């Protein structure tokens with residue numbers, strides 16, 4: 001059994017990660033069902049070791065949840081409402097759930113520590129969904145990809161954290177060309193368009209979109225993608241490394 005010792009962590013400071021993936025034209029978020037809730041879900045998150053930086057803690061949590069190193073991640077907002085945990089409608093359920101677990105790692109002192117006020121640092125991460133091997137963390141029973149517009153019952157203010165994460169992603173998508181982190185190594189222009197449409201929840205006419213993207217001069221055109229279908233084979237592209 002892994003040990004969990006509150007003395008190893010900074011008190012009242014947490015990290016939650018909005019991990020975005022893209023598949024079948026849908027923007028997806030990785031969410032984990034809590035072992036101690038009743039159909040209660042959360043974003044992958046955790047605490048910060050006294051011996052590590054905040055960014056290193058975020059990278060560690062992301063590695064644990066996805067199996068991946070070197071993920072594209074950005075800190076996007078601090079969630080500091082004084083009542084976000086103390087007045088959370090889930091606080092008592094969580095305390096009771098933890099007590100009922102009867103797990104020696106979570107004695108009363110530890111549970112009181114966990115139910116205290118937490119200032120939460122929000123990160124979003126962009127991954128190629130095909131490379132991810134999702135794994136629940138310390139308090140997760142399971143973990144899965146869910147469409148952003150079909151999320152389960154999320155604990156505390158985690159739905160607000162997702163909304164702000166999406167807002168941040170939208171703002172930065174064109175500016176920093178980070179969207180390509182959500183695609184496989186090679187992709188068609190249609191897939192790029194579908195990705196932008198999923199993030200912005202709107203549709204873009206293909207001709208204008210393709211022109212705009214190609215003008216950025218960041219894509220390298222490769223061969224055609226032959227699928228055996230009747231329609232014309234589209235070109236494959238990849239992101240220029242530099």
Ligand SMILES: O=P(O)(O)OC[C@H]1O[C@@H](O)[C@H](O)[C@@H]1O
Pocket residue numbers: 014015016045046085094113114115118119120139155156157
């Ligand atoms: O700040 P977040 O990650 O939402 O959660 C803070 C605390 O609330 C509990 O659910 C967690 O187990 C943690 O102790």
